[in-house]
Amino acid sequence: MAVAKHEEGEVAEPSLWERLEQPAPVPRASLTLERIAAAAVEIADEEGGAAVTMRRLATKLGVTPMAAYRHVSGKDDLWALMIDRVSRDLALPDDAGDWRGVLRSYALQTRELMLAHPWTALMPTSIVLLTPARMAVAERGLSALDAHDLDADSVMAALRAVTSFVHGSAQTEIAMRDYQERNGWTSGDETREALAPQMRYLIGTGRYPVFEKYALTATRKDDRAWEFTFGLDCVLDGIGQRLGI
Amino acid sequence: MAVAKHEEGEVAEPSLWERLEQPAPVPRASLTLERIAAAAVEIADEEGGAAVTMRRLATKLGVTPMAAYRHVSGKDDLWALMIDRVSRDLALPDDAGDWRGVLRSYALQTRELMLAHPWTALMPTSIVLLTPARMAVAERGLSALDAHDLDADSVMAALRAVTSFVHGSAQTEIAMRDYQERNGWTSGDETREALAPQMRYLIGTGRYPVFEKYALTATRKDDRAWEFTFGLDCVLDGIGQRLGI
DNA sequence: TGCCGATGTGTACGACGTATTCCTGTGATT
DNA sequence: AATCACAGGAATACGTCGTACACATCGGCA
Known part of the structure; x- marks a missing residue:
């Protein structure tokens, strides 16, 4: 800018x-x-x-x-x-009493927004931009944490932790989706099959036994939404625990 | 590729x-x-x-x-x-008994790596790349969680949660640092001062009172390392709690 | 009426990724 | 020792990009 x-x-x-x-x-x-x-x-x-x-x-x-x-x-x-x-499409609840609900909504909506506009993941600097709409969202997030009297640094760090996780997750998700689409693969299975020749060499070296085992055993490999909420709840759990709220 | x-x-x-x-x-x-x-x-x-x-x-x-x-x-x-x-510079401990120590080391080292090579944040697709060195790191991370018998999906999701947080954090940090350097600002205070005319309008609208309050009260605004470890510990706390390990 | 600043036009430059074609030296074959 | 296919690098070229710069035009105000 x-x-x-x-x-x-x-x-x-x-x-x-x-x-x-x-x-x-x-x-x-x-x-x-x-x-x-x-x-x-x-x-x-x-x-x-x-x-x-x-x-x-x-x-x-x-x-x-x-x-x-x-x-x-x-x-x-x-x-x-x-x-x-x-970012104007983000509409956070104004319930200052429920910090977890507000932050959760913030995370879920941001993910949806980024998936709907995958180009937002293209510009790494976009993360840092303080635009009016983004500040309005931050304001809501901070307000939610403001109720419990915490020190300013912890509040900022907590909000940023959620933001970091969300952006990292959404970027991964978008990158994988783009990669699939660019190659015309329509399902996770099709992707894995197409990638197999490439992976065969690396896996074939036998250097990654645990990776191999987990890759074979996992059953929700393609359930990105589940993976996201799992991680998100970890982050929120941790925040609640660490801030005692 | x-x-x-x-x-x-x-x-x-x-x-x-x-x-x-x-x-x-x-x-x-x-x-x-x-x-x-x-x-x-x-x-x-x-x-x-x-x-x-x-x-x-x-x-x-x-x-x-x-x-x-x-x-x-x-x-x-x-x-x-x-x-x-x-990524070959990443060297994770092989202590499969200490999942938290391994994942923490993974996160800290990855952050350092990205800060040392800021261009890694430029390519969003880099997040998704499965290169030999990156797979070796993933192998160690999975091994650390492997000791406790957890379902494959949770293990994968936990590792990815850490990865997402780390990438999101590092990207933010790099974006802010680059932005500062591009403008020749050398300290956080100098940056805030230079940005003041831009912010004055937004803050002046009075739409972001909580944001304003927190921005003024926070004392560790420029301590990125602290902010990172704070968030990281939240994520790790949450993982431990949610997986019961 | 005449000026002036704001707004859009026209032209141009240097840098980029890469397709295509050509050349040249090398190792294997006879 | 002579030949040859071919891999690795060189040369040339095309279309596209961001954007600097000079010019034209129009509306509002003196």
Whole structure:
């Protein structure tokens, strides 16, 4: 995201988010941040994150490739706008009494959001972006933990632990799904079969006996949702235990 | 990673990993998978992951841009090689009796590894790669949980929960560090000050009172290691509790 | 009415991944 | 010792990308 250089006496120009909320400044403008963000998200959802190029975006907006640069400093700004836009769909319960329920909902919704917009996993920096919509979610999460009087550091760390787990999980899930789809495999079994020749060498070395045993015995190999909630509940259990709440 | 199409009667060519371990096939060859991987890692460490282009790699190897394609199917293969190479540094204890110690060491070492090679966070698909070195690590992790007789699914899910948390955390950390460095900020305070004009608008809206309160009260804001171990211990606590070990 | 800043256009550059074709030296075969 | 198939590297080329820069145009205000 473009950040105005911090020089003496420089007039701070309104931030991306401030401009996002201002009404389209002049009727003349056919391009607005909202239109740009919407078009970019649409492209990403329909054709994948890699398809979001400034040129593709421009044609979708019916405009020349350079036009968007009047509103957005570059691709970084664009990604930030996109992340913020889809993050608006997150709606956390406002029940400050039930920290576990709120955090659980936060995790489940975030996972769904990322699976619905797999391109959110493409930008590792997206994790760190503090956009308005993401801050609103964080606010709810913190509020839920705020009821029990805990030190600020623990509260922050707890929320971040959940966030880290969710992002890591969703990214894995998306990466595996993309990998399957790119190769046209439609089921877990088909994938394993196709991968077998590749794995045969590694497994054949006999270096990974335990791995092999578990890979053969596991019965919920393809149940990502179960795996996710299992891990999530571990994290939540741990938080509750460690914070004594 | 290139995968041979699964057609009838086709001779399966040796996998990337099989070729990696074979000695350089002919003395003629000046390029080997080992040399390629080493050069690519060196570039990534010194100049950042984005600097790893087939052309930059070629000049480093003293060779034309297309030469590497004789050994590697493309950039995907190259990334896989790079990830595998740095992952060899992971050395987990072989103490199958102490599952928590092993998983904790796994997590801490992985974090260090990613921080030392920040480009590992660039490729979300890297999370899913099953390279020899990464499988060796997984083997140790599974072995540690193997002692207590648990069902295969829980063991897998527990290991993946730790992995997800670690990757999510490390990515956040790396993203924040990169963001700071890109802007030349050297301390947390300097970063917050520089970001202040941007944040002022969002905070100024008064929509995030709890966030604001916690941001002001927290005293370990810049202690990433503490935050990491806090979250990690939550995850481990939860696993122990949920699996009854 | 005439100017000025905001908005979109046109053109251009350098870098990227990689398909394709060609060349050259090497080890195996006779 | 002469030949030859072929593997490894070189050369060239194509299409695409992000974006710098200079220009044109239009609306609102003096």
